[in-house]
């Protein structure tokens with residue numbers, strides 16, 4: 001089991017699907033804000049002006065001049081009260097529309113409490129170039145005086161990803177075990193041919209409790225409290241457990257708002273106690289490291305290769321799909337042993353199994369990790 005809330009959000013959002021012709025998205029491309037053409041990372045924070053439109057609140061739209069050669073492009077926007085999403089037009093043609101084109105391929109953008117839209121999403125959705133119009137949309141009628149649209153971009157695929165391990169409050173994990181888990185995550189990415197994981201020195205974070213409630217806004221507040229020197233570093237928070245036990249770890253969004261620290265979704269959270277062996281004392285460091293590798297994959301935009309029931313699979317062409325027919329014991333859920341030859345060893349399979357290492361990633365999964373704007 002590797003529960004992760006974004007999967008549930010996806011399932012909920014599917015109920016809201018509504019197709020139709022998208023509303024035009026007109027901007028003045030002569031006034032477009034130019035993204036840098038230099039190699040490397042760039043973040044722009046652009047003001048948004050909100051206007052009410054029926055049941056929606058629309059911001060912008062903002063015109064961006066995107067040069068050729070952008071390998072990763074992401075938009076993020078946090079609104080305290082409403083679900084939010086994006087509409088995007090390239091040279092006048094609407095390609096992503098959380099309102100009117102929801103669920104239409106090849107895009108799979110959906111509204112959420114913290115809106116994130118990232119290119120590429122798969123092997124066929126490279127970042128657009130040209131005049132790119134972006135309109136944030138709030139599913140609600142609270143008109144905010146202002147807001148901020150974060151635009152993260154990168155030119156040239158990255159060879160490394162930096163994470164900052166952070167031990168929360170009085171969480172008990174000895175240094176040797178923590179380092180063994182971090183080493184395992186590094187080894188998983190290395191074995192899979194993914195960008196190298198660069199791990200900062202572990203640090204402690206003052207917090208009232210080592211047990212965090214993920215059903216209230218406590219988890220959001222915890223993530224929002226993290227401050228790091230470099231915004232491209234991804235926080236990895238270790239808590240003793242969630243108040244409701246049973247969850248190995250949680251990413252925040254698929255992907256999260258990487259490049260923006262201090263939001264309610266900045267970083268991933270791992271439970272130490274869920275990784276205890278059957279004796280209730282020994283911590284399974286290798287499993288904890290694999291969970292880190294898995295949740296980091298979500299945070300950077302990877303979905304489960306196969307979901308529990310075998311009816312939903314990620315949109316990537318080169319990841320094995322384990323079908324429902326492999327459910328040999330008929331319990332309604334695909335296990336790792338039932339899918340060994342069909343993705344069970346993939347880092348992003350939906351669940352784990354004692355004694356089976358999950359260290360594989362497909363070429364497209366590796367490409368997506370390196371295309372993240374925060375890859376270095």
Ligand SMILES: [Zn+2]
Nearest residue numbers: 002003004350
């Ligand atoms: Zn997961």
